[in-house]
């Protein structure tokens with residue numbers, strides 16, 4: 001451009017410093033999660049000496065690790081502007097498929113493979129309904145949540161199916177003193193965190209969630225990416241189902257019942273915006289620990305289950321309000 | 333103040349505004365008289381919208397006072413502004429897309445009991461009366477979503493009328509309107525002025541400001557430079573005050589070598605939108621596509637780019653037949669498309685300027701899928717410099733940029749794809765005169781370097797200045813193909829206006 005030398009008037013372009021770093025940090029949604037997490041650690045330590053025992057915390061975490069693992073992938077789905085409420089039912093159905101097949105005599109590895117394939121198929125079914133038929137994902141997955149759970153009950157009846165002895169106990173396997181499910185959670189968080197923040201696909205997930213029409217105009221294949229995300233949730237849910245089966249030693253149709261709410265709670269506590277476009281893996285990662293600390297803390301302190309729910313609800317509301325308040329302050 | 337005797341309706345004193353430490357408005361003093369239409373002029377990012385939003389309670393000023401009818405007021409929120417009789421028609425219409433036109437019109441009205449029945453018949457009747465007042469034909473029971481931008485804008489204006497305000501601020505209201513709608517709007521504005529109301533009118537089109545306004549205030553870099561009666565300033569004065577230097581005249585170089593056919597369209601049809609469209613654009617050629625808003629030009633562009641593919645017909649790019657059903661394919665074929673509706677189809681409002689600029693070139697910033705921040709930053713920085721995009725930081729959300737600067741960022745996005753066929757749909761909407769001239773230069777250069785350009789524009793002078801050929805559409809059909817030498821405003825207009833067809837039709 002030839003006119004650059006004409007730009008003699010002092011323009012805002014050079015003069016303007018970027019937004020101060022503390023503000024950038026404050027409006028990051030995970031900041032609130034981290035603050036609550038630190039608070040929870042102190043409160044817990046005050047309540048019970050167990051809280052200073054890291055291996056106790058890690059063991060408690062294994063009870064939530066399956067949900068936490070799925071919540072990581074679910075976070076990406078929510079950022080892309082969709083939702084999937086069927087993962088817990090998917091966990092149950094794929095675990096039931098697996099357990100039933102191995103009981104019927106199929107070798108365990110083959111049964112696991114079929115179970116995972118079933119999870120993938122469930123994800124594909126969700127994806128087809130949402131992307132192919134353009135139905136709202138919240139409605140589709142409320143439907144499939146019921147459907148998958150119902151199928152699980154048809155397959156397994158209301159008995160529990162035992163799994164072979166050697167298959168039991170993923171949560172007892174230690175890697176450098178850390179239970180395997182926790183290791184899987186941490187590794188997956190690192191991988192997905194990298195995917196979401198450093199790669200083109202991750203970038204495009206945010207763009208789709210922010211403005212899907214604009215994303216399509218920019219040549220972003222939003223249908224493909226969203227379908228991939230539904231597949232990923234399906235596969236990871238099935239894996240989580242197998243892990244739960246291994247931890248419990250037996251499978252029933254009500255495995256993981258109500259887990260979808262825990263998963264959504266983790267994502268939202270971590271600052272993921274329910275309408276898409278905002279959120280991070282780090283946030284969900286921190287929120288999972290927060291949830292575990294608070295839940296076990298309350299169990300240790302003998303808090304009534306009903307009160308526990310109330311506390312979790314308050315946590316969620318506080319973190320959402322605080323994030324939004326700070327965010328809107330900086331906008332005026 | 334020029335008018336002796338009259339006391340101002342609104343006086344702003346020392347109005348300043350900073351965003352995160354960046355001062356974008358500095359000590360603005362302004363008096364608005366009752367019964368005047370007052371224009372705000374200035375380059376993109378000069379602070380016009382920010383000033384308007386402060387008056388309307390959208391932003392809080394960092395410093396300064398506002399007096400309304402002699403008493404100091406604190407316009408703490410848009411609701412307060414509404415109560416004080418101040419209405420802002422936003423640059424980007426923000427309405428509730430799923431509510432009907434009528435519902436949008438009565439929104440925020442607080443008469444009636446909170447739990448009372450909704451008087452639908454009365455609401456629809458009132459809405460229809462307001463819309464009729466504007467002389468446009470809109471079905472008030474339809475949802476906002478389906479309306480064209482022009483119609484949405486009209487609904488916004490009707491809403492302002494409904495609120496019976498003393499001060500109405502129109503931020504670039506005419507950008508999406510047809511000349512006829514602009515006339516209607518001006519008629520209404522004049523009537524409101526004659527009733528003693530005050531109107532603030534923001535526009536980048538000098539001829540509109542001349543036709544409508546009594547006084548102008550010129551902003552530059554957040555400072556108020558001058559307030560004058562419009563008659564006292566020549567166009568050259570205004571431009572000098574606005575950009576601090578004389579404007580260079582755009583000259584069509586006419587030097588570009590027109591080469592072989594780059595884009596060839598035959599019998600393209602999408603029932604209900606356009607019918608039997610055939611034309612071609614050669615390398616180095618700038619072909620204009622004129623016509624009235626709603627003639628189907630945007631639909632043709634969207635079909636070519638695969639956003640809403642045509643039902644039948646054929647397209648050839650660089651001589652090869654192609655079937656494009658998805659924008660990703662179009663980009664792979666070397667097409668680029670700057671859409672007209674920036675807010676809906678262009679920007680990612682909450683994401684950074686940098687990300688917005690690099691969105692269509694993943695291959696350049698991440699050859700193996702992993703983003704190279706350095707490369708991305710360099711590309712964006714270069715684009716910002718070339719198009720003189722005014723911003724605080726590349727990491728800033730694009731929604732914080734002024735309207736014109738957002739438009740420039742979207743242009744930058746598509747220039748990065750280095751397209752062989754560039755489709756521009758109203759690309760200069762909301763861009764200031766200074767940049768417009770440079771933008772014309774840039775299009776000329778792009779053509780000279782062998783690109784084929786299809787320029788959709790409703791601004792006749794723009795078509796005449798830039799294009800080698802002007803196609804005209806009317807009611808979904810091509811009605812004219814006028815060579816540069818023969819093109820005149822009259823010819824284009826007469827082809828654009830729908831003809832009353834023979835008795836058979």
Ligand SMILES: Nc1ncnc2c1ncn2[C@@H]1O[C@H](COP(=O)(O)OP(=O)(O)OP(=O)(O)O)[C@@H](O)[C@H]1O
Pocket residue numbers: 012331351356374375376377378379380381382383423722723724731732733734735736737762764
């Ligand atoms: N919410 C915001 N946060 C940070 N900066 C902002 C915000 N809103 C506006 N700005 C900055 O303030 C300056 C003035 O913007 P404004 O929208 O008032 O310009 P304008 O004169 O209306 O321009 P245009 O003609 O392009 O619409 C710009 O540099 C813009 O980037």
Ligand SMILES: [Mg+2]
Pocket residue numbers: 380381382423503734735736
């Ligand atoms: Mg503006």
